[in-house]
Amino acid sequence: MSSTETGPIARTVASTQSEMTEIILPNDANTLGNLLGGRLMHFIDLTGAMAAYRHTRTHVVTAAMDHIDFIQPVHVGDLLILKSSVNRAFNTSVEVGVKVWVEHPQTGSMLHVASAYLVFVAIDKDGKRQKVPGLQPETANEIRRYGDALRRREYREAEVARRKKAKAATAAQSPDPIRS
Numbered sequence: 163m164s165s166t167e168t169g170p171i172a173r174t175v176a177s178t179q180s181e182m183t184e185i186i187l188p189n190d191a192n193t194l195g196n197l198l199g200g201r202l203m204h205f206i207d208l209t210g211a212m213a214a215y216r217h218t219r220t221h222v223v224t225a226a227m228d229h230i231d232f233i234q235p236v237h238v239g240d241l242l243i244l245k246s247s248v249n250r251a252f253n254t255s256v257e258v259g260v261k262v263w264v265e266h267p268q269t270g271s272m273l274h275v276a277s278a279y280l281v282f283v284a285i286d287k288d289g290k291r292q293k294v295p296g297l298q299p300e301t302a303n304e305i306r307r308y309g310d311a312l313r314r315r316e317y318r319e320a321e322v323a324r325r326k327k328a329k330a331a332t333a334a335q336s337p338d339p340i341r342s
């Protein structure tokens with residue numbers, strides 16, 4: 163992972179904004195009638211990918227989904243509303259933020275239930291990584307998210323380096339790859 167960012171400025175955050183609405187059905191829920199966390203992560207991944215597609219206009223793969231906050235449970239019958247946009251573009255990757263609300267079916271009130279950050283990598287049809295266009299944040303919120311995205315990237319890079327180092331240190335003691 164490198165820290166450079168060289169794509170020419172070409173996209174606004176608004177041009178990447180995406181939205182998905184789902185009604186939560188019993189098949190999406192656990193035995194208490196609450197939306198399963200894994201199902202919510204699936205919806206988050208899809209909505210995030212939509213923003214990444216709009217930014218890159220090529221194929222994208224999910225490289226990381228980090229820092230998900232599950233703030234409130236979601237119930238069968240709720241309307242789930244997911245909104246995403248690109249926070250920052252790097253070389254071949256983009257960070258996307260996804261925010262999730264529940265719309266109360268009777269009152270129409272909106273409750274924030276989850277947020278997540280994902281990294282998508284742009285690839286062509288042969289799987290070769292593609293350089294992504296730059297992003298120009300415009301509003302105060304977009305500028306704040308743009309700065310935060312760099313800090314999260316630096317954290318991810320440090321964490322990958324730490325894990326590599328820790329794995330190398332323990333590999334000699336545990337030759338079984340499943341246990342190391």
Ligand SMILES: CC(C)(COP(=O)(O)OP(=O)(O)OC[C@H]1O[C@@H](n2cnc3c(N)ncnc32)[C@H](O)[C@@H]1OP(=O)(O)O)[C@@H](O)C(=O)NCCC(=O)NCCS
Nearest residue numbers: 163164165222223224225226252253254255256281283318
């Ligand atoms: C994501 C993937 C393309 C990265 O490939 P790689 O050879 O490890 O790539 P590199 O380390 O050279 O990094 C390439 C880019 O990915 C980013 N990246 C790689 N691993 C990452 C991670 N764990 N978290 C966040 N970003 C990551 C790098 O920062 C880099 O971004 P940049 O070009 O904007 O600087 C590769 O690991 C892959 O194909 N993973 C499987 C993806 C997948 O199947 N996802 C689920 C289904 S869609």
